Amino acid sequence: xxxxxxxxxxxxxTPAEAQIVSHRLMLRAGLIRQTAAGIYAWLPxxxxxxxxxxxxxxEEQDAIGAQEMLMPTIQPxxxxxESGRYEGYGKEMLRFRDRHDRELLYGPTNEEMVTDLFRQxxxxxxxxxxxxxxxxxxxxxxxxxxxxxxxGREFLMKDAYSVDIDRDGAVLNYRKMMLAYMRTxxxxxxxxxxxxxxxxxxxxxxxxxxxxxxxxxxxxxFYDAAFEEIDYSPAAFDATSAADLxxxxxxxxxxxxxxxxxxxxxxxxxxxxxxxxQGRGIEVGHIFYFGxxxxxxxxxxxxxxxxxxxxxxxxxxxxxxxxxxxAIIEASxxxxxxxxxDPVAPFRAAILNLKVGDPACDGLSERLYAALGASxxxxxxxxxxxxxxxxxxxxxxxxxxxxxxxGAASGKVELKRRASGEREELSPEAALARIGA
RNA sequence: CGGGGCGUGGCGCAGCCUGGUCAGCGCGCGUGUUUUGGGUACACGAGGCCGCCGGUUCGAAUCCGGCCGCCCCGACCA
Numbered sequence: 001x002x003x004x005x006x007x008x009x010x011x012x013x014t015p016a017e018a019q020i021v022s023h024r025l026m027l028r029a030g031l032i033r034q035t036a037a038g039i040y041a042w043l044p045x046x047x048x049x050x051x052x053x054x055x056x057x058x059e060e061q062d063a064i065g066a067q068e069m070l071m072p073t074i075q076p077x078x079x080x081x082e083s084g085r086y087e088g089y090g091k092e093m094l095r096f097r098d099r100h101d102r103e104l105l106y107g108p109t110n111e112e113m114v115t116d117l118f119r120q121x122x123x124x125x126x127x128x129x130x131x132x133x134x135x136x137x138x139x140x141x142x143x144x145x146x147x148x149x150x151x152g153r154e155f156l157m158k159d160a161y162s163v164d165i166d167r168d169g170a171v172l173n174y175r176k177m178m179l180a181y182m183r184t185x186x187x188x189x190x191x192x193x194x195x196x197x198x199x200x201x202x203x204x205x206x207x208x209x210x211x212x213x214x215x216x217x218x219x220x221x222f223y224d225a226a227f228e229e230i231d232y233s234p235a236a237f238d239a240t241s242a243a244d245l246x247x248x249x250x251x252x253x254x255x256x257x258x259x260x261x262x263x264x265x266x267x268x269x270x271x272x273x274x275x276x277x278q279g280r281g282i283e284v285g286h287i288f289y290f291g292x293x294x295x296x297x298x299x300x301x302x303x304x305x306x307x308x309x310x311x312x313x314x315x316x317x318x319x320x321x322x323x324x325x326x327a328i329i330e331a332s333x334x335x336x337x338x339x340x341x342d343p344v345a346p347f348r349a350a351i352l353n354l355k356v357g358d359p360a361c362d363g364l365s366e367r368l369y370a371a372l373g374a375s376x377x378x379x380x381x382x383x384x385x386x387x388x389x390x391x392x393x394x395x396x397x398x399x400x401x402x403x404x405x406x407g408a409a410s411g412k413v414e415l416k417r418r419a420s421g422e423r424e425e426l427s428p429e430a431a432l433a434r435i436g437a
Numbered sequence: 438c439g440g441g442g443c444g445u446g447g448c449g450c451a452g453c454c455u456g457g458u459c460a461g462c463g464c465g466c467g468u469g470u471u472u473u474g475g476g477u478a479c480a481c482g483a484g485g486c487c488g489c490c491g492g493u494u495c496g497a498a499u500c501c502g503g504c505c506g507c508c509c510c511g512a513c514c515a
Contacts, residue, residue, distance in 0.1 A: 012464065012476065013449050017508055037507065091438090092514080109515090142514065143438060150515095157515060209515095286515065320515035354474060386475040393475090404474055414474090 001044070001347070002369075003379045003391075008045050009033075010391050021216055022329035023148030025338050029394050031325075031346075038145025038153030045377075045395065046325070048346035050156065053188065053324050054135055056343060057158045060184040064176045064239050066131040066160050071110050071117075073137050077103035079112040082298045092140045106139040111294050111316055114161040118312075119300035125165045128302065128312060131173060133160030135321060147218075150282070150326040160317040165304070167291070170313040174206055174289050175245040177317045178252060181210055181285055182232045184319065189341025190284075190331060193227050195257045197286065205253065206315070210285035214331035217280030222263050224255035225275040282327045289315040338396030339419050347377040349399035349435050350392045354385045360408035364428055368401055368413070371432055393418065399435050401428075 008030040017034070018024040026032045031046030042050055058068060077095065080086035086093075086105075094106040107113070114132065122128065135158045145153050162173040178194060185192035194208040211221055230251055238244045256267055259281065268276065295301065295311035304310050320327075332339045340346070349372060353365040369378040377397065379388050385404070392400045402414040407425055415431045416423045426434070 009447085011448060015448065016443085016450095019509075034507090138515080140514075144509095144511090144513080146508085155515065159515090283515070318515055323515060352474095384476065385473070386477080389475045391476085402474075406474070 001374070001377050003377055004381045006045075006377075007043055008377075008395070009043070010394055018148065020147050020150070020330070021333060022150060022326040025329055025333060025394070026148055026326065029338060029396070032149065038142060038151070040149055040152060040154070045346045049325050049340070049344055050322065052344045052346070053321055053328075054156075054158075056187050057135065057184055057319055057321060060180045060187070061133050061158065061160060063183075064131070064180045066133045066180075068134065069132050070134045071107075071113050071136060073107055073139070074104050075107045075110075075113055077105055079116055080105065083112050083115075083294055084297060085112070092142065094139050094141045107136075108138055108140045109316070109318075110134070110136075110159055111161065111290075111314075112298065114163075114316075115294040115298045115300050115314070118163055119295075119298065122163070122302055124303045125305060125310075125312075129162065129164040129169050129173060131160055131162045131177075133158060133317075148326055149322045150218075150330075152322065155320060156322040158319040158321055162315045162317070163295075164313045164315075165302075165310075167313055170289055170291070170315055171206070172242055172245060174287065174315055175249040176239055177287050177315075178208065179232060179237060179239050179245065179248055181287065181317075181319070182252070183234075185210065185212060185284070186232070188324070188328060188344050190328065191228075192284070193221065193223050193257050193281070194252050195221075195223075195259060195262075196253070197288070206289035208253075208287055209259075209283050210287075210319075211257075211259065211281035212284050212327055212331060213279050214282050214327060215280060216330045217282045219281055219283075220260040220263075221258070221279055221281040222260075222268055223257040223277050224271055225277050226251075226255040227257065228277070282323075282330060283320075284324050284327050285317075285319045287315070287317040289313075333396070336390070337394035340396045340398060342398045345396065345398050347395075347397050348372070348375040349377075349401055350395065350397040351376055351378045352385075352388045352392055352400055352402045353378070353380055354388065354402065354404035355408075356380055356382050358405050358408065361403050361405055364408050364411070364413060365403045368403070368428055368432070371428075372435075401431050401435075 010030045011028045014024045015027050018027050030043055032040040032042055035041050077086055093108055096104055098104055137154055138157045139154050142153050145151055162170060164170040164173060182192060190212045192210045192212045194210055196205060197207045197209040232248060237248045256271055291313055292311040295314060301309040301311050328344060329338050332341060351365050351368050353361050355361045369376055396418055398418055400416040402416060407413055411427060412425050413428050413431050414423055414425050415434055
């Protein structure tokens with residue numbers, strides 16, 4: 001993208017409404033603009049980040065055999081009356097009527113719809129198990145939206161739903177999903193810790209929240225250093241092996257981890273002092289098993305091996321995709337701006353042409369831009385070098401290729417790594433090689 | 438939803454208490470000169486029915502009422 005022709009409205013000053021660092025930086029870097037309380041427009045650079053994250057989530061869901069689909073944002077009230085949640089959900093649900101006076105709602109989640117879809121089409125246990133998921137906008141009419149995209153009313157979420165013939169199958173899918181989640185967050189450069197969460201009416205130990213560590217996180221978290229040592233790469237655990245999944249699940253759930261509200265000092269004291277870890281965290285995912293709650297209330301049953309109908313066991317699994325953008329920034333930034341982990345950066349590199357109009361600078365910059373293509377943001381604006389440096393740091397591109405008259409004369413450019421601040425002068429070819437283009 | 442605060446050019450703010458030559462400052466934006474590796478300097482310039490509606494008054498950004506929007510603390514949450 002050529003910056004001179006891009007809608008990337010960076011701000012020198014922070015708008016008054018933004019309090020937390022990710023919100024300020026997202027506004028300042030021109031990633032988002034607020035449209036209404038808790039509702040944001042994703043501008044080109046911000047949208048790219050959203051897409052990078054979405055893609056990682058998608059790949060890891062696909063890897064455990066989940067099927068991607070797309071359900072509507074609007075749902076009929078009727079579906080929710082069946083499960084009894086229409087009344088139960090409260091004012092957080094945005095309700096409205098169409099021209100025929102039919103009651104509709106903007107979906108905050110999709111359990112009812114998935115259950116309905118399955119009951120329409122799946123008749124036998126032989127068609128199970130299955131997992132479906134979609135990445136779709138949700139709306140929860142929060143009384144008090146805040147923290148930018150971290151707590152918006154409209155948000156992008158990945159929600160998956162598993163359907164199994166029995167509890168054992170459901171447990172297996174639950175564990176698969178936990179593994180997929182750990183891999184997903186790791187790929188984004190985040191340290192995530194699963195923590196036991198309230199399981200509601202089902203009970204048991206099958207509900208976990210995924211907290212990522214960030215110095216400015218919303219809640220205090222306590223955990224065992226063991227979490228830092230677990231290798232959950234494909235080499236360590238096979239997501240299709242029940243034995244591996246059980247071993248993995250055990251590793252993940254046998255160590256102490258809790259947020260401040262559930263913190264148990266007695267348990268905490270049992271951990272060796274040098275293994276106690278304390279920090280702040282942000283919830284970015286939640287998975288849970290809810291058995292036959294919806295299949296039973298909504299009349300979804302399939303024929304079993306004995307020919308008799310039964311209600312399948314289900315679970316649902318969410319990841320706050322848009323919230324992750326804010327969470328990643330909370331976990332990775334400095335005074336100057338965002339520091340994107342490579343896998344989620346909107347652009348792999350920025351090309352800073354320090355002297356637009358200078359034949360040597362223009363020539364080198366264009367050459368680099370042609371080589372990098374869509375993965376680069378070419379700052380071809382007729383601006384002062386200082387402005388370009390500041391904006392590049394603010395935008396947080398992993399790499400900056402600085403093309404200035406000083407080096408251009410001898411065919412050299414400077415390569416800066418955003419995270420470390422390291423710079424080195426080299427040829428354009430060498431710079432491209434280092435970036436890995 | 439309870440408590441608090443704020444709406445004045447794109448952004449950050451002053452002015453309001455003590456109505457009238459108060460529509461102003463910084464940044465940004467445009468033009469020119471200047472500068473040329475970390476938000477350059479100077480000059481000139483464009484840009485605002487002071488959130489909306491109504492009231493008081495000779496006169497309202499300023500006082501009064503209503504409404505709308507936004508933010509913060511709390512309760513609540515991916």
